[in-house]
Amino acid sequence: MCLAVPGKIVEIYETNGLLMGKIDFGGVTREVCLSYVPEAKVGDYTIIHVGFALNLIDEQEAMETLALLDEISKQDIEE
Amino acid sequence: MKYLSEYRDAQLVRAVMDEISRTIHQPWVIMEICGGQTHSIMKYGLEQLLPADVELVHGPGCPVCVTSLEMIDKALAIASLPNVIFTSYGDMLRVPGSSGDLFSVRATGGDVRVVYSSLDAIKIAQENPDKQVVFFAIGFETTAPANAMSVIQAHNLGLENFSLLVSHVRVPPAMHAILGSPSSRVQGFLAAGHVCSVMGFWEYPSIAEKYNVPITITGFEPLDIAQGILLTIRQLENGSHAVENAYARVVTFDGNRPAQKTIRQVFEDCAQAWRGIGMIPLSGWRLKDEFSNYDATNRFQVQSIKPSESQLCIAGQILQGLKKPVNCPAYATQCTPEHPLGATMVSSEGACAAYYRYGRSQ
Numbered sequence: 001m002c003l004a005v006p007g008k009i010v011e012i013y014e015t016n017g018l019l020m021g022k023i024d025f026g027g028v029t030r031e032v033c034l035s036y037v038p039e040a041k042v043g044d045y046t047i048i049h050v051g052f053a054l055n056l057i058d059e060q061e062a063m064e065t066l067a068l069l070d071e072i073s074k075q076d077i078e079e
Numbered sequence: 080m081k082y083l084s085e086y087r088d089a090q091l092v093r094a095v096m097d098e099i100s101r102t103i104h105q106p107w108v109i110m111e112i113c114g115g116q117t118h119s120i121m122k123y124g125l126e127q128l129l130p131a132d133v134e135l136v137h138g139p140g141c142p143v144c145v146t147s148l149e150m151i152d153k154a155l156a157i158a159s160l161p162n163v164i165f166t167s168y169g170d171m172l173r174v175p176g177s178s179g180d181l182f183s184v185r186a187t188g189g190d191v192r193v194v195y196s197s198l199d200a201i202k203i204a205q206e207n208p209d210k211q212v213v214f215f216a217i218g219f220e221t222t223a224p225a226n227a228m229s230v231i232q233a234h235n236l237g238l239e240n241f242s243l244l245v246s247h248v249r250v251p252p253a254m255h256a257i258l259g260s261p262s263s264r265v266q267g268f269l270a271a272g273h274v275c276s277v278m279g280f281w282e283y284p285s286i287a288e289k290y291n292v293p294i295t296i297t298g299f300e301p302l303d304i305a306q307g308i309l310l311t312i313r314q315l316e317n318g319s320h321a322v323e324n325a326y327a328r329v330v331t332f333d334g335n336r337p338a339q340k341t342i343r344q345v346f347e348d349c350a351q352a353w354r355g356i357g358m359i360p361l362s363g364w365r366l367k368d369e370f371s372n373y374d375a376t377n378r379f380q381v382q383s384i385k386p387s388e389s390q391l392c393i394a395g396q397i398l399q400g401l402k403k404p405v406n407c408p409a410y411a412t413q414c415t416p417e418h419p420l421g422a423t424m425v426s427s428e429g430a431c432a433a434y435y436r437y438g439r440s441q
């Protein structure tokens with residue numbers, strides 16, 4: 001229930017006063033509520049819990065983490 | 080899929096594991112608080128990749144597992160009533176109550192429906208004005224924003240046939256309860272990334288300080304978990320106890336402020352009973368007085384139910400990191416996913432189920 005995978009926002013609209021959207025999870029599309037990420041844009045990646053997007057993925061942070069870990073792995077090979 | 084495959088890169092995971100082996104010089108016990116992380120650890124066999132000096136113990140972070148038996152019994156009582164449509168996340172249907180589960184209620188004619196989101200329950204209420212629609216609002220800080228929003232929606236739409244059976248739990252008070260116990264073995268924490276995505280981690284520095292334990296905010300992919308363990312081990316070896324964020328692509332210090340605001344609008348802190356563990360002060364959320372007309376326990380008068388728990392199940396000790404599922408005499412014999420005695424064998428995030436599913440016998 002707390003485990004969620006990232007999905008890509010492909011459409012944004014409003015229903016009953018709530019900001020809603022369509023999210024593509026690698027081919028499967030689901031409707032979710034975007035009210036808690038009002039800054040979301042089409043093309044952003046987001047993590048969904050029980051039908052609500054609770055945060056957008058920060059691309060720069062994702063890349064930085066990977067670069068950091070990649071460095072560890074290079075040290076590993078050199079040793 | 081973007082942001083998944085990179086974080087499942089086996090070579091990178093192995094490199095981080097090697098770094099952990101180089102860093103560690105003595106045994107340490109680390110608790111992953113979240114059942115989703117327990118599940119990933121078992122699924123990817125991370126325990127086997129770790130040096131023997133790292134012991135992972137599994138925490139109480141599975142909402143299905145810790146929902147109190149009394150609450151399950153209330154759910155069964157309400158779902159059995161005529162004229163009620165009882166809606167719930169799918170995981171709750173097979174959780175054993177004192178007698179039976181929601182599935183057995185459905186088999187005997189109760190209208191029990193699985194929903195993906197609390198907003199689906201709102202839709203059902205709109206479509207069935209002659210029925211009472213009840214939503215089983217369980218979960219940690221991750222489901223609370225959705226459940227709070229359903230109350231606001233019901234209010235805005237003037238729905239009079241919608242209510243919540245609320246059983247919310249919060250992580251920080253549980254961490255206090257675990258670390259404050261004299262029997263605690265936990266020396267470091269992997270904090271639950273998705274809980275922190277909502278709440279941020281401003282509540283954690285005081286916990287790290289008070290109990291001298293490092294806390295690392297950790298995600299759910301194998302690389303996230305490996306990195307979380309590495310950062311925690313580095314701190315343990317250095318004797319430091321800070322809060323570090325190994326899930327910065329999703330989690331910020333402040334968390335999601337609009338979500339926190341809506342939670343505060345609808346819910347207030349209360350003492351909460353945790354299945355197998357008992358009462359933990361201020362560890363739950365209940366509906367505020369102004370929303371009490373959406374409280375199913377008032378609407379259906381189920382306040383005085385007396386539950387009776389299986390004598391065999393040791394889930395409470397497992398959820399506090401004191402025992403492992405394989406230490407339970409009923410594990411994989413009297414208790415299996417087909418015939419569960421406790422909730423930790425039912426839930427997809429439960430420790431007993433994770434051990435069973437990935438064939439762990441030690």
Ligand code: SF4
Binds near residue numbers: 397404407409420422
């Ligand atoms: S194996 Fe079954 S009986 Fe034993 S602790 Fe786990 S859920 Fe309870």
